[in-house]
Amino acid sequence: MLEIKNFVKRYGEKIAVNNINLTVNDGEICAFIGHNGAGKTTTLKAIAGILDFEEGEIFVNGLSVKTNDMEVKKQIAFVPDNPDIYEHLTGIEYLNFIADVFGLNNAERKENIEYYSKRLNINNNLGEIIGTYSHGMKQKLVLVSALIHKPKLILLDEPFVGLDPATSHEFKEIMQELAKQGITIFYSTHVLDVAEKICSHVAIIKDGKIITSGEMKKVKGKGSLEKLFLGLENND
Amino acid sequence: MTNIKNLIKIYFKQLLTQTYNINKKSNNKRRISVVLIWALVVAAFVYYSYSIARGVQALSNSILPFAGVVTTTMFLTAFMIYELNSLMFNKKDYEILTPLPIKSKEIVIAKFITVYLFSLIATFIILLPFIVLYFIYEAINVWLVIATVIVCLILPIIINFISSLIVVLINIIANKFKNREKVSSAFQFVFLIVFLMGISVVSNELYTYILNNGINVLFAILFFYASPFHMIFASSQYLYILVYLLLGIICLTLCIYILTKTYYYINEKLLNIKSNKKRKPIYFKQTKLFNVLIKNEAKRYFSCGVWVANSFIGVLIVLISSISLCIANVPEYALNMQNVLYVSVALFSLSMSATTSVSINMEGNKFVSNKSLPISFNQIVLSKITFNILLVLPFALLSVIIFSIGNFVSALTFVLLLLLVTVEVFATSFLGMFINLCLPKLNWTNEMVAVKQSGSLGLYLLIIFVLTLVPMFIFMMVDSTLLTIPLLLIEIVYLSIFGVALIVSVILLFTIGKKKYAKIS
Numbered sequence: 001m002l003e004i005k006n007f008v009k010r011y012g013e014k015i016a017v018n019n020i021n022l023t024v025n026d027g028e029i030c031a032f033i034g035h036n037g038a039g040k041t042t043t044l045k046a047i048a049g050i051l052d053f054e055e056g057e058i059f060v061n062g063l064s065v066k067t068n069d070m071e072v073k074k075q076i077a078f079v080p081d082n083p084d085i086y087e088h089l090t091g092i093e094y095l096n097f098i099a100d101v102f103g104l105n106n107a108e109r110k111e112n113i114e115y116y117s118k119r120l121n122i123n124n125n126l127g128e129i130i131g132t133y134s135h136g137m138k139q140k141l142v143l144v145s146a147l148i149h150k151p152k153l154i155l156l157d158e159p160f161v162g163l164d165p166a167t168s169h170e171f172k173e174i175m176q177e178l179a180k181q182g183i184t185i186f187y188s189t190h191v192l193d194v195a196e197k198i199c200s201h202v203a204i205i206k207d208g209k210i211i212t213s214g215e216m217k218k219v220k221g222k223g224s225l226e227k228l229f230l231g232l233e234n235n236d
Numbered sequence: 237m238t239n240i241k242n243l244i245k246i247y248f249k250q251l252l253t254q255t256y257n258i259n260k261k262s263n264n265k266r267r268i269s270v271v272l273i274w275a276l277v278v279a280a281f282v283y284y285s286y287s288i289a290r291g292v293q294a295l296s297n298s299i300l301p302f303a304g305v306v307t308t309t310m311f312l313t314a315f316m317i318y319e320l321n322s323l324m325f326n327k328k329d330y331e332i333l334t335p336l337p338i339k340s341k342e343i344v345i346a347k348f349i350t351v352y353l354f355s356l357i358a359t360f361i362i363l364l365p366f367i368v369l370y371f372i373y374e375a376i377n378v379w380l381v382i383a384t385v386i387v388c389l390i391l392p393i394i395i396n397f398i399s400s401l402i403v404v405l406i407n408i409i410a411n412k413f414k415n416r417e418k419v420s421s422a423f424q425f426v427f428l429i430v431f432l433m434g435i436s437v438v439s440n441e442l443y444t445y446i447l448n449n450g451i452n453v454l455f456a457i458l459f460f461y462a463s464p465f466h467m468i469f470a471s472s473q474y475l476y477i478l479v480y481l482l483l484g485i486i487c488l489t490l491c492i493y494i495l496t497k498t499y500y501y502i503n504e505k506l507l508n509i510k511s512n513k514k515r516k517p518i519y520f521k522q523t524k525l526f527n528v529l530i531k532n533e534a535k536r537y538f539s540c541g542v543w544v545a546n547s548f549i550g551v552l553i554v555l556i557s558s559i560s561l562c563i564a565n566v567p568e569y570a571l572n573m574q575n576v577l578y579v580s581v582a583l584f585s586l587s588m589s590a591t592t593s594v595s596i597n598m599e600g601n602k603f604v605s606n607k608s609l610p611i612s613f614n615q616i617v618l619s620k621i622t623f624n625i626l627l628v629l630p631f632a633l634l635s636v637i638i639f640s641i642g643n644f645v646s647a648l649t650f651v652l653l654l655l656l657v658t659v660e661v662f663a664t665s666f667l668g669m670f671i672n673l674c675l676p677k678l679n680w681t682n683e684m685v686a687v688k689q690s691g692s693l694g695l696y697l698l699i700i701f702v703l704t705l706v707p708m709f710i711f712m713m714v715d716s717t718l719l720t721i722p723l724l725l726i727e728i729v730y731l732s733i734f735g736v737a738l739i740v741s742v743i744l745l746f747t748i749g750k751k752k753y754a755k756i757s
Contacts, residue, residue: 048335050330050334050335050504052500078335086332089246101239101336
């Protein structure tokens with residue numbers, strides 16, 4: 001589903017991501033782990049088409065992000081690290097806008113919005129203006145907006161930040177259910193024990209380079225993901 | 237089409253909430269006060285346009301339509317550069333929309349239509365006094381009315397086309413620099429000054445030349461947006477209506493094409509943080525707390541382009557008006573009117589420059605956590621007020637000095653002017669601070685919201701309108717030409733008003749304001 005080949009991203013003279021290669025297959029949940037400034041958000045934004053890049057290629061479902069951007073965007077959903085959305089709209093206005101963008105008919109949008117907003121416990125606040133939402137509520141709304149059009153690849157940048165324990169638990173359930181349906185999830189996180197529990201795969205990035213990746217069980221071995229990560233981080 | 241329609245709705249709501257500070261939840265009281273504020277703003281602009289039109293009318297009625305289009309274009313271009321830049325090249329909006337399957341062209345069209353509708357209203361406000369005077373004093377027929385309607389519809393397209401070219405150019409240049417925000421703001425100011433000065437400096441000389449010699453090829457090219465309109469009115473060549481329509485279509489097509497081509501390139505660069513390889517040295521030096529607070533306020537101010545653009549424009553207008561009035565060739569009988577107008581423009585513009593009306597907002601959520609630090613209320617508010625005074629007062633005094641030297645005002649008038657702007661800057665600084673403490677907006681994710689979408693700014697502007705413009709309207713009711721009302725009287729009246737405003741603001745700040753501060757959580 002997701003194939004990153006020799007991807008390089010520079011900010012001026014600084015190389016943010018340096019020649020990374022990664023493949024995430026259908027139905028896999030892949031955790032993308034790294035220290036602050038390692039290149040996680042840059043990579044996710046490049047896949048989502050937000051950032052241009054100089055070298056390499058990124059394919060989603062066999063389509064190039066560079067040359068088939070519209071087709072790719074129809075198949076993905078991206079949740080940024082900060083749920084910075086149109087503050088002046090109500091929750092339902094924002095969700096309807098997203099549903100319009102993806103061409104969801106009335107029945108589909110009603111079903112999906114009601115289903116996910118109930119599960120993430122935001123259904124009672126959809127009539128309120130987003131500017132009055134707390135950080136967690138905005139995060140829930142953005143997560144709902146990412147799910148309603150049934151994307152094939154979901155890109156999440158630290159999705160659990162700001163979520164209350166109940167919603168956090170529910171979203172983990174949703175992630176696993178979606179993976180079982182063949183949907184691919186690629187997400188960055190600092191919560192290693194959660195990643196260890198729900199992810200089938202992991203990729204660790206350090207200073208713009210992927211230092212290890214693969215099936216979770218094989219990568220971490222008998223130890224914990226935290227132990228592995230700290231070991232790799234301290235190993236210069 | 238659905239995407240364009242939805243986006244227009246979103247941007248329109250955004251502009252309404254940001255500019256007019258009203259949304260679905262606003263109560264009637266808020267709506268009425270907002271309508272009142274904006275009615276006063278419109279009245280001020282109509283009056284401004286009308287006063288220019290009267291000046292042009294003194295030359296000849298026949299030049300009014302041309303002058304109207306030139307004035308509208310220069311005035312609106314100066315402001316549309318800022319509006320287009322903040323709407324077209326917006327990091328937050330780009331990050332929301334780019335991962336979605338919406339074409340750049342659709343986004344650009346939606347944004348263009350939004351700014352077009354707003355500039356259409358502004359075009360009517362500025363252009364109409366010129367045309368109405370022409371219709372009253374020169375001639376009116378069906379063709380001229382049709383031509384006026386078409387020009388009113390097409391001119392905003394041309395203005396936005398010119399503004400777009402400048403905005404794209406500014407952004408392409410600014411992207412080459414590490415401090416792109418500052419470079420972009422600097423360029424926007426330069427263009428703002430150029431266009432605003434252009435209205436008063438170039439116009440009279442130009443209009444006299446055109447009256448005597450007609451429009452030559454060079455002027456036809458330079459003023460391509462006004463020349464066909466002039467031909468319709470001056471020579472009754474109604475075929476130029478078609479020329480104007482064609483011009484509108486060409487400008488619209490080019491504008492959408494250029495903005496679509498550059499939309500992704502410029503916005504994507506906004507996300508690129510250019511790192512400086514040379515690291516700044518770390519120092520450990522004790523500084524007085526009050527100085528640090530002023531320095532922090534200055535850094536916060538200059539790092540926020542929206543805040544700078546919103547407040548510094550007043551300072552620029554004051555400077556421009558004083559320079560323009562030194563250069564302008566005003567007949568002797570109208571000198572008193574000119575001086576009185578300078579005082580009202582200076583006071584109103586300086587009031588708009590008060591950074592304190594949103595300086596608490598700009599602290600955001602940090603403001604509450606900063607309350608846990610051992611910094612007193614006095615230190616916090618006085619540092620913000622001091623910064624505002626340091627920022628605005630030197631320009632205010634400079635403007636008065638330029639104006640006084642250029643117009644040979646008496647020593648007493650000069651001293652009173654210096655005193656007046658000083659008291660006014662102090663009064664508005666304290667007033668802005670008090671109002672912001674009463675109506676803080678700390679929960680925001682976008683600086684634009686903190687600067688533009690706050691009740692404190694709305695209330696502050698309403699009070700400023702009352703303090704600066706209402707006395708002027710009363711003076712005009714006494715003498716509409718302002719030729720007989722002595723400047724000294726006007727200075728003394730305003731000095732009294734702002735003197736009282738200063739005393740009241742200081743008392744309110746250190747009594748009610750202090751209590752409001754304690755309650756902010």
